[in-house]
Each structure stands twice: as structure tokens, then as C-alpha cells.
Amino acid sequence: MEIPYTVTARPDTGLWNAKVGIWLFLASEVMLFGGLFSAYVFLRLDADPGAWPHGLLNVPVGTMNTAILIVSSVTVVMAWASLKMRRFRAYWWYMLVTILCGVIFLGVKLIYEWPQKFEHFGAFIKKDALEKYEPYLGNHHLAEKGLPPRTEISGHLHNHEALHDENVKEYEIALDPVNADPANPAMDRPHFLYIPPTEKVAKIEKADVEYANMFLPKHSAYFASYFTITGLHGLHVLAGVIVFTYLWLPVGTKLYKRNPEHLANRVEVAGLFWHFVDLIWIYVFALFYLL
Amino acid sequence: MSLKGFHILFISVSTLLALGVGVWCLWIERTESVPAFRIGAVCSFVAAVALITYGVWFFRKMKRLRIIT
Known part of the structure; x- marks a missing residue:
């Protein structure tokens, strides 16, 4: 059976069928992506200062x-x-x-x-342990400048078993530059470029961590x-x-x-x-x- | 809307993006003093000019060929 109006326009719509079909489909796609973009914008607007x-x-x-x-x-x-x-x-x-x-x-x-x-790791520090990790967070320096505090220490995780093994009590992280030298004014602002982790390794006790994970959707x-x-x-x-x-x-x-x-x-x-x-x-x- | 019309719209949006990226690069360069972003700004403005040139060429060519859908 020949499918009608694949080349010539339908008299009632003035268009061939596939064109009507694709625009209906794209309208549904606008709603799909529109919803996701809206969700992103609202999540971002609702985030605590400095947390996003x-x-x-x-x-x-x-x-x-x-x-x-x-x-x-x-x-x-x-x-x-x-x-x-x-x-x-x-x-x-x-x-x-x-x-x-x-x-x-x-x-x-x-x-x-x-x-x-996927190779990157981040650990959010509990509020009462922030002071302990001040050398990696630099919140005193940020407070002086009126900038929001940091709560996350990130980098490459050396001991991946720490993610699943309860007997491993700490995370060993090769620190990102922002945590390796947090008081450096150059680290106050975003970089928009990939800067690899440094060789400086920090040990973060699991008991001090609110939440930790690789940079995955659940992070x-x-x-x-x-x-x-x-x-x-x-x-x-x-x-x-x-x-x-x-x-x-x-x-x-x-x-x-x-x-x-x-x-x-x-x-x-x-x-x-x-x-x-x-x-x-x-x-x-x-x-x-x-x- | 035909592919021709959608393409012209897309090239217009892309041109605005290229101009936006150029301004953004200049702003980052000013606040961060990273020379790489100055190069990025120049590239973005060149891309914007190229997109405008292409858009005009495309519009004229389609008109000349009378490709109407």
C-alpha cells in the first residue's frame, strides 16, 4: 500500500504528512526539555549561596x-x-x-x-568539622572577602574501597587546586577550564563527612x-x-x-x-x- | 516552517551565542586575567562575523535557487 502525501501536500493542511508529524513531535520535545531546563533553573535558584x-x-x-x-x-x-x-x-x-x-x-x-x-570525587564536610579541615577549605579567607563558605573537598580518590568498605575509616584524596591552596585569591573564582588534581593528598575521616561520592548523578x-x-x-x-x-x-x-x-x-x-x-x-x- | 526557515533561525541564534561567548570571554579575561580567554573572545567574534556572512550567503542562495518548501 502506498502511503499518501509523502511528496505532495495534503489539500487540507497544505503540508506533506511527515512535516506535520515532525512539528508535532518537536512540540512535545519542547515540553520535555522545557520542563528539564525549568527544573534546573529552579534547583539552582533555590541552592544555598556557594553550594551550586x-x-x-x-x-x-x-x-x-x-x-x-x-x-x-x-x-x-x-x-x-x-x-x-x-x-x-x-x-x-x-x-x-x-x-x-x-x-x-x-x-x-x-x-x-x-x-x-566519573573519576572525580567530592566529600561534603559536616558543619561541626569544617574548622578541622580549614587548611583545605579556606573559609576564613573567604569570610574576609565576604564570599560564601566551601563545604566540599574534591579531587581524585586514591582508595576507592573507602566508598563501600565500612572498615576503611578515611578517604585519601589527591586534592583539586581549589582545596590544595584554598587561601590563594586565584581560587576564589571559577576557572571554566580543566585543571587536574594536585599531588597534595588529604585524609578525610568518614566520621566528618556528611555525604561523599564520585561525580555521578547521585553526587x-x-x-x-x-x-x-x-x-x-x-x-x-x-x-x-x-x-x-x-x-x-x-x-x-x-x-x-x-x-x-x-x-x-x-x-x-x-x-x-x-x-x-x-x-x-x-x-x-x-x-x-x-x- | 521549512528547513530553510529553521536553518536561518538557527544561524541567527548561533550568531547571538557567538557574540555572547565573545562578551563572556572578555568579562572572564578582565576578572581572571587569563590570556586564553582573550583569544577565545577574538575567535568568538570572528565566528560571529563568519556566521553572519554565511547566513546572508545562504539566504541569497536559497532565494536564487527558489527552493521553497
């Missing part, structure tokens, strides 16, 4: 990923325009670049950015939001890459030979989805990396 991580993400890497997605948006439009002009070879190459951009974006996320968080509301939103966005990028690959493979060639306008319409619908995904990333980048 700021400048933790690597801005140069995030900027590079943003540029990759912008380039992919250009190439997907060029692929579509090539089909409209019946230049299949150009379409093939533009689509290949789009797929590669999507793969590189996911690669940077999954191989570089996320694992860097804090910040990381829960970060991994949920970037994870969901990453799944959308993966879905886009799969669809583009399908249209790029011989299936696309066959469809082009049978009805080039049909393939152009499919690429347009996939391109609309891709642009939406890229637009979401721009909000993610601004909210999580810059602000």
Missing part, C-alpha cells in the same frame, strides 16, 4: 562541541539543498560530514567529558541535572546519527532513483529534528558551561 558548582565544566571543550554541531547543521542543509538540485554525489558527501560531526560530538562526550567526571542536584539533560540530548544526537546513516546508506540511493523528492523530504524532516537538537545544545551550553 560554577565553572566546573571545560568551556573550550564545550565550545568545540558547539562548533561541531553548528557545522553539522550547515552540512545537513547543504545535503538537503543538493538533493533539491538533484546533485546526489554532493548530498552523499555532505551527509557523511554530518554523520561524522554527530559521532565526534558523542565521542567527546562519552570518551572525554563524562569519564573525567548532587547539579550533576543529576547535568547528566540527565546532557544524556537525553546525547540520545537525541545518537538517534539523529542513526537516521542520517540510514538515509546515507544504499537505502537512500534506491529511494533517490525511485523518487528523489521523497528522499529530499525525508532529509528535510531529519534535518528539522537535527536543528532542534542543535538548538537545545546551545541552551545546554549557555546554561551549564557559561552561566
Whole structure:
């Protein structure tokens, strides 16, 4: 059975069916991501002063990923325009670049950015033990400057067994620069760059710790939001890459030979989805990396 | 909205982002004195100009080709 209105417009809507479908789908996506962004904003506004991580993400890497997605948006439009002009070879190459951009974006996320968080550890110190860890927190220095106090000591965990073994009484952490030299004025503000942990090791007694974990979603509301939103966005990028690959493979060639306008319409619908995904990333980048 | 229209919107938003990142880099550079951010600001402003140029080129090309969907 032939599916109607895949190429020509329906008389009542003035659009071919897939276009109506994709815009309805994107409307639901706006609600999904809108809800998540709202949750993030409200969680952040409700956080205690100084408690919400700021400048933790690597801005140069995030900027590079943003540029990759912008380039992919250009190439997907060029692929579509090539089909409209019946230049299949150009379409093939533009689509290949789009797929590669999507793969590189996911690669940077999954191989570089996320694992860097998974290897990191943070321990929130109990209020009554803050003074004991003053050499790592520098709260006297912060109070003098009228800045909110620090409660977390972070870095690379040396003894991972401490997370599960109750017999291990302390965490051994190779300190982040902010905890290794907390009174340094350069540490008062966020860095927005990745600075590896120092060689200075601190021993934090478990009894003094309110809560401790690796930088995973359960670490804090910040990381829960970060991994949920970037994870969901990453799944959308993966879905886009799969669809583009399908249209790029011989299936696309066959469809082009049978009805080039049909393939152009499919690429347009996939391109609309891709642009939406890229637009979401721009909000993610601004909210999580810059602000 | 067609892909053409959405693309022009996307390029406009990207241009605003590039300008925003440029201003943000200058602000960080001023408060943190990290020279790397000055380079970032220059790159962002160059990217903004490139995006505007591309946007105008794309709009004219689509008009010339009469790709209307």
C-alpha cells in the first residue's frame, strides 16, 4: 500500500504528512526539555549561596562541541539543498560530514567529558568539622572577602574501597587546586577550564563527612541535572546519527532513483529534528558551561 | 516552517551565542586575567562575523535557487 502525501501536500493542511508529524513531535520535545531546563533553573535558584558548582565544566571543550554541531547543521542543509538540485554525489558527501560531526560530538562526550567526571570525587564536610579541615577549605579567607563558605573537598580518590568498605575509616584524596591552596585569591573564582588534581593528598575521616561520592548523578542536584539533560540530548544526537546513516546508506540511493523528492523530504524532516537538537545544545551550553 | 526557515533561525541564534561567548570571554579575561580567554573572545567574534556572512550567503542562495518548501 502506498502511503499518501509523502511528496505532495495534503489539500487540507497544505503540508506533506511527515512535516506535520515532525512539528508535532518537536512540540512535545519542547515540553520535555522545557520542563528539564525549568527544573534546573529552579534547583539552582533555590541552592544555598556557594553550594551550586560554577565553572566546573571545560568551556573550550564545550565550545568545540558547539562548533561541531553548528557545522553539522550547515552540512545537513547543504545535503538537503543538493538533493533539491538533484546533485546526489554532493548530498552523499555532505551527509557523511554530518554523520561524522554527530559521532565526534558523542565521542567527546562519552570518551572525554563524562569519564573525567566519573573519576572525580567530592566529600561534603559536616558543619561541626569544617574548622578541622580549614587548611583545605579556606573559609576564613573567604569570610574576609565576604564570599560564601566551601563545604566540599574534591579531587581524585586514591582508595576507592573507602566508598563501600565500612572498615576503611578515611578517604585519601589527591586534592583539586581549589582545596590544595584554598587561601590563594586565584581560587576564589571559577576557572571554566580543566585543571587536574594536585599531588597534595588529604585524609578525610568518614566520621566528618556528611555525604561523599564520585561525580555521578547521585553526587548532587547539579550533576543529576547535568547528566540527565546532557544524556537525553546525547540520545537525541545518537538517534539523529542513526537516521542520517540510514538515509546515507544504499537505502537512500534506491529511494533517490525511485523518487528523489521523497528522499529530499525525508532529509528535510531529519534535518528539522537535527536543528532542534542543535538548538537545545546551545541552551545546554549557555546554561551549564557559561552561566 | 521549512528547513530553510529553521536553518536561518538557527544561524541567527548561533550568531547571538557567538557574540555572547565573545562578551563572556572578555568579562572572564578582565576578572581572571587569563590570556586564553582573550583569544577565545577574538575567535568568538570572528565566528560571529563568519556566521553572519554565511547566513546572508545562504539566504541569497536559497532565494536564487527558489527552493521553497
